[in-house]
Amino acid sequence: MTNSYLKIAEEVLKNERRPLSPRAIIAEAYKSGIVPCNLYGKTQHKTLGARMSEDIISKRDRSQFYRTSPGKYFLRDFLNDPAIPEDLRQPYQARRRLRELVRGPTLAIMSGRVTQLASSGLMIEPSRVLRLLVRGVHTYINPRKGHEGFYVVRPFVCVFKGTHVLTYRVGRYRDNRDNFFAKRSIGFSTLVTPHDQTLFNAKDAGILDVGVRATMIDLDILCGGADSGELSSKAELHKFVLSHDEPGTGDLLAVVSMECPTWFEPTRRRLALNDLEWMDIRNRVNNIDDFDPWSRSVLEAFYTGTRVFGRKH
Structure with a gap:
């Protein structure tokens, strides 16, 4: 079906001889009657855009497509065609998005309420914490000023390809604590602000959406044509994990698993994410101390049989 979308785009763009958006390509395809009966759905233009973007990302200069501007696609066959205006024969290079540091108030829950929920370990x-959020038993604090008496809620997104989880070495951009720097991690973390909650994600205060979005930015997945809503539908919140810094304070990790796009493969350093590699989660790691404290907590729970990711060792 992937090839069907690309063939449609190729035929339409050859006939039109001008850059078009995915929505316009689909519209022209229906006018021309070249859409096969096996293609269906209300968001075909989004699927088409993702397919062309995947082709550009994976094949680079070998792709039959290129962007002339954000959201507009054309065929490489026209790059040397003098009949095409010169400005349309210049491939547009998408700029890398950078994740801004979260400043100001972030989601937190009073430590007393959290320890009541975690009395057995x-x-x-998730349902127990989410009930507190729905009932408004939470607040927003500035962790830079200290958070004694509160657990700061942090999405901790683990990126999977089948049974393999993406790991990397942590740089200073994420956490200044010495026990994190240069350690290996299995998750991407961020903070949740009051602005991250919408009418559509009120049940978790935006935890899942903001975690997926931050992970996509860190890994450049946004440049591949996938949108955060599409990947959020493939992400799942499994457990909340306590991480203690000192008595009465710490982090409450919302452990999320996300299946990454099939075309994605990390190949270079991104931000302060170093030494990216895939690790088979089924094989117990021999060097657990090489991982940061959050990753160690999640891995140790997984290896003791806890369904941290909805899957068992």
């Missing part, structure tokens, strides 16, 4: 079922 460090793992908490």
Whole structure:
């Protein structure tokens, strides 16, 4: 079906001889009657855009497509055609998005309420925490000024390809604590602000959406044509994990698993994410101390049989 979308785009762009958006390509394809009966759906233009972007990302100069501007696609066959205006024969290079540091108030829950939920260990079922959020038993604080008496809620997104989880070495951009720097991590973390909650994600205060969005930016997945809504639908919140810094304070990690796009493969350093590699989660790691404290907590729970990711060791 992927090839069907690309063939449609190729035929339409050859006939039109001008750059078009995915929505315009689909519209022209229906006018011309070249859409096969096996293609269906209300968001075909989004699927088409993702397919062309995947082709550009994976094949680079070998792709039959290129962008002339954000959201507009054309065929490489026309790059040397003098009949095409010169400005349309210049491939547009998408700029890399950078994740801004979160400043100001972030989501937190009073430590007393959290420890009540975690009376039997460090793992908490999501439903128990989400009930507190829906009932408004939370607040927003500035962790830079200290957060004694509160647990700061942090999405911790683990990127999967089948049974393999993406790991990397942590740089200073994420955390200044010495026990994180240069350690290996299995998750991408961020903070949740009051602006991250919408009418559509009120049940988790925006935890899942903001975690997926931050992960996509860190890994350049946004440049591949996938949107945060599409990937959020492939992400799942599994557990909340307590991480203690000192008595009465710490982080409450919202452990999320996300299946990454099939075309994505990390190949270079991005931000302060170094030494990216895939790790088979089924194989117990021999060097657990090489991982940061958050990753160690999640891995150790997984290896003891806890369904941290909805899958068992």
